[in-house]
Amino acid sequence: MRILILGAAGMLGRKLAERLAHDGQLGGQSVDTLDLVDVITPAAPAGFKGEANCQAGDLSEPGTMAAMVRSRPDLIFHLAAIVSGEAEADLEKGYRINLDGTRLLLDAIRLEGEGKGWKPRVVFSSSLAVFGGSFPAVIPEEYVLTPQTSYGTQKLMGELLLADYARRGFLEGVGIRLPTICVRPGKPNRAASSFFSGIIREPLAGQEAILPVGEDVRHWMTSPRSAIGFLIHAATLDIALLGDRPNLSMPGLSVTVGEQIAALREVAGDRVAGLIRQERDPVIERIVAGWAQALDASRAEALGFTAEKHFTDIVWAHIEDELGGRIG
Amino acid sequence: MRILILGAAGMLGRKLAERLAHDGQLGGQSVDTLDLVDVITPAAPAGFKGEANCQAGDLSEPGTMAAMVRSRPDLIFHLAAIVSGEAEADLEKGYRINLDGTRLLLDAIRLEGEGKGWKPRVVFSSSLAVFGGSFPAVIPEEYVLTPQTSYGTQKLMGELLLADYARRGFLEGVGIRLPTICVRPGKPNRAASSFFSGIIREPLAGQEAILPVGEDVRHWMTSPRSAIGFLIHAATLDIALLGDRPNLSMPGLSVTVGEQIAALREVAGDRVAGLIRQERDPVIERIVAGWAQALDASRAEALGFTAEKHFTDIVWAHIEDELGGRIG
Secondary structure (H helix, E strand, O other): OEEEEEOOOOHHHHHHHHHHHHHOEEOOEEOOEEEEEEOOOOOOOOOOOOEEEEEEOOOOOOOHHHHHHOOOOOEEEEOOOOOHHHHHHOHHHHHHHHHHHHHHHHHHHHHHHOOOOOOOEEEEEEEHHHOOOOOOOOEOOOEOOOOOOHHHHHHHHHHHHHHHHHHOOOOEEEEEEEOEEOOOOOOOOOOOOHHHHHHHHHHHOOOOEEEOOOOOOEEEEEOHHHHHHHHHHHHHOOHHHHOOOOEEEOOOEEEEHHHHHHHHHHHHOHHHHOOEEEOOOHHHHHHHHOOOOOEOOHHHHHOOOOOOOOHHHHHHHHHHHHOOOOOO | OEEEEEOOOOHHHHHHHHHHHHHOEEOOEEOOEEEEEEOOOOOOOOOOOOEEEEEEOOOOOOOHHHHHHOOOOOEEEEOOOOOHHHHHHOHHHHHHHHHHHHHHHHHHHHHHHOOOOOOOEEEEEEEHHHOOOOOOOOEOOOEOOOOOOHHHHHHHHHHHHHHHHHHOOOOEEEEEEEOEEOOOOOOOOOOOOHHHHHHHHHHHOOOOEEEOOOOOOEEEEEOHHHHHHHHHHHHHOOHHHHOOOOEEEOOOEEEEHHHHHHHHHHHHOHHHHOOEEEOOOHHHHHHHHOOOOOEOOHHHHHOOOOOOOOHHHHHHHHHHHHOOOOOO
16 A cells, blocks of 8 residues: 655654554555655655655645645545644744645545545544633533634644545545644654653653643643554544544543653652753743643544553653663 | 625625614714625615725635725624535535635735734624534534534634634634524525525515425524624624634524424415425435534523524514515
8 A cells, every 4th residue: 555644754754654664564455655745855764665755845835735646645644734832923834834735635635536536544633732712621522622722723624624525525534633742752842732741851861851831730641652553543443433523532641740740750760850840931831721631532432542541651652662661 | 983894795795784874883883984895796785874885806816805904994794605505516616715715804804904903803604504413402502513514614614713813813703603594585595595585485475485305304593684683793792702712603593394384374374385385305405404403502692692582573574674564
C-alpha cells in the first residue's frame, strides 16, 4: 500500500513514519511506498524496505495538494498544522495552514477521486482545543464544541469539513482529537502546552525546567507512543463503526501538574524533580485555564483506542523511547 | 446609524429593510443609511426617509466585501446564503458562498477596523441545520453539533468564524439559528423545507399544494414576523450577555405536518385544507427525517427572543402580513 503523511517532519509524523517503516505492514497489507511531506523536507525513516519520497511543500499553495494526491495513496495522515500559540499570534497564517490547507487537501481528493473509484482513508489529527468556554469537569461525548482559541476553531472547522466530505462519499474520514502529548521529545515549541512536557523532559536530561502555571492545573494527556497507536488504529478500524460521527475524542489521562511532578519524583528521585522552577506566566496561565481537564472518551475506547492509566507509565514511555531506558 | 444588509433581496432581507424603513430607528438611533446588497440588485424599501444604496455584488469575489465595509456601517446583517437543497446539489457553490462569503466578510471587517476603532455589530443568520445525526427529541442547549448536510456544515463553520472573530475583538457577533420559516411568502424555493410553507401558502391562495412527506413529520418553525423580530433583537441586545457563546438557538414552535394542516383547517376551513395533496418524495423525506424536531432555546428566551406558541398564530401572521388580513 501507499501512504501519504502530511506534516511528516513534525514529532508525530516522524514517529509514525518510523513505526510504519519498522512494521513494514499496516493492517496486514505491506507498506510499499511512503510519501512524506512537510514545510521542510522530512527525513526518510531508517531501515525502510520500500520507497520513501520525501518532499518539501507549502500545503496552502494552490496545486500542492493536487500534486500530492495524484499518485492516489490508499491512506493519508493529515498531521500538518500551525500550533496553538502561533495560530493565536498570527491569525492569517493559522487560518491559511490549518483551515485552507485541510480544505485544499480534501478538495484535491474529491477532484482526483470523484467518480473514478479512488476513495482513500484520511486520518486527521484534531485536538482537544476544540473544547472551550464553560464545560463540566469531565466533558461528555455529546457536549457542544465552543473553542476559545483560533487553533481550536480551525481544528473544529477541519473536523466538520472531514465529516461532510466523508458523508458525501469522497473519502473515509477519521478525525482524532489528540490529548496534549506528553512527554514530547526535542525542544520546547510555541504551543502553549509546551511546559507540560518540558517539566518532565528537561529534568530527566539534567536541565532546569520552567513551570509557568500552578501545580493545581489539571489537563488531559497521553504519550507519543499512545498517540502513534491512535493514528495506526484510526487507519485500520472498520469505518462503518463510526456512523455519522467520524470525529472522536481520544482517551487520555487526567492529571494535575502536581501529580506529574510526583510521578517524576517517584520514577527519577528528588534531585531530578528538584530541577523544576516555578515562574508564572499570566499569558500561558490564562490560555491553559480554558482547556479541558478530562473527557469522556468512551466512544473511542469502545472502538479499541487505548492510552496510559498512570502518569508514571507516561514518564517511563519517555525514558524507554527517547533515553534508551536510562535515567540521568 | 448606517446599516448594511447582505442578502437584501431575499425574503428576510426585504422584510428587514422594510421594517427598518418603517421604524426609522433602531434601539433609539435613527436609521440614516441602508446599504442593501445581494446577487441581484435589491429594491429600496418604500417610504424610507434616509439614503438607500442598492447594489448587486458577488460576495465571494475578492474585493466585494472590502468595498462593502469601506463606509464602516454600524451594523451588518449577513443573511446571504445558498439554501440547503442547492448547497447539497452544488458542493462548490455552497462552500463558495456560505463559507467563503462569510469569511471574506469577517476578514474585510478585520482589515478595515483593526486598530482603527471601528467594531461593528454583525448579526449572522444561521440555521437549525447545524443540528444533525442522532439527537434527543428536544435538543439541549449544550448538545454537540454534527450537521448532516453541506449547508448545515457551512452554517456551523460560519458560526465558528463569527465566534472566533468576536472573541478576538474585531466585531460584536450574534449568530442566530433560525427555525424553518413558515409561512414563507412568494414562490417555492430550492430549500428542502419549502413544502412546510407551501402547504399553508398555496391553499390560502386557492391553489393546490404538494405534501412530499407524511403527516407525522415534526419540525421546528417560526413566522417571518418572528424571524424579523429575532434579527432586530440580535442587533440591539447587550452583547456582554452572550459571554463566550455568541451563537444562539432561536425559539420556535414544534409542530407536526398534521398539526399544521389542522391549524389551517381551523383558520380557513375544510375547502382550503382540502387543497393539500400528498405525493411522497423519498429524497425530501430522507433529508427532512434528519432534521431537528424541537430545541431547547431557553438561552435565547432568557435574552428576550420570542416566537409564536400556536400554529394558528403562524397562519394568522401570514394572512395579516401577506394577504391583507383576508382569506380566500
